[in-house]
Amino acid sequence: MNRESDQPSWGFLRSKRWAGYTGLVVVFSIVCALLGQWQFDRRAQARAEIARIDANYANAALPLEEVLPSLDAYSDDDDKWQTVEMTGEYEERVLLVRNRPNQQSVGFDMLALFRTDSGNVFVVNRGWIDAGNTPDEPGKIVAPPEGRVTVHARLKESEPEIPGRETSGDMLATINLNDVADLVEQPTYTGGYGLLSAEFDAATEEPLSAEAGILQPKPERDEGPHLSYALQWYVFIIMAWIGLAYAIRMEYRSLYPQSERTKRQDKKTAERKQRRGLDDGEIEDALLDAHR
Structure with a gap:
């Protein structure tokens, strides 16, 4: 029986649950972007300090x-x-x-x-x-x-x-x-x-060897790991959206297991497995199934 409600649709994304998931990812992305920009700003400050050392020291x-x-x-x-x-x-x-x-x-x-x-x-x-x-x-x-x-x-x-x-x-x-x-x-x-x-x-211009404390050494020319930290925050954004897309895909497959889209995806997955052969885990599973 083909009821209208059984037809494949992305309408489930308009539910409050998925709106909440999407909103959470948006907020997470904004926070990560701000933290990434903060790391870029800190890197800029470190590079400015290095420039001052090179110019003045x-x-x-x-x-x-x-x-x-x-x-x-x-x-x-x-x-x-x-x-x-x-x-x-x-x-x-x-x-x-x-x-x-x-x-x-x-x-x-x-x-x-x-x-x-x-x-x-x-x-x-x-x-x-x-x-x-x-x-x-x-x-x-x-x-x-x-x-x-x-x-x-x-x-x-x-x-x-x-x-x-x-x-x-x-x-x-x-x-x-x-x-x-x-x-x-x-x-x-x-x-x-x-x-x-x-x-x-002051009179002879001869250097004095007066004892003093431990003098501060020349500062290091090191901008720190701020660039890598900044890029990590943007990688987290990409991972969050990939995770959301994967969750949406799995929800679609669970709602419409017999849809043409799901069947095409299953067929492509089976063809990829056939081309690459079984991995060690799949071989072990097959052997266990054969002895049951």
């Missing part, structure tokens, strides 16, 4: 006032890693930044206050030191050299504040230059600070 030192014409100047990261030169004297006061990692240990960064000949204070990170007997106390604090010196330092931007962590005396939670300026209470550069590169006697 090996440059000759430029006068500090030329790179930072005002105390709060910082040129959208374009000046990052540029070596700046300044002449003046270190102050005796040293600030410490806690919870700074170095390989397998956590210690402190030493911040020296360098008073330039112009009278402004520039913050110089003189390297990392290990903790002492307790994690909250530093080990040996190395004093900066005395007298007039010329300093070369690679420029970095001020770090943001960390919620829930506060400055305690001369102990900082992060290298936030506004916090440093509040502590120093003197005209202080807040647009950027410097990672110590070299020091020279």
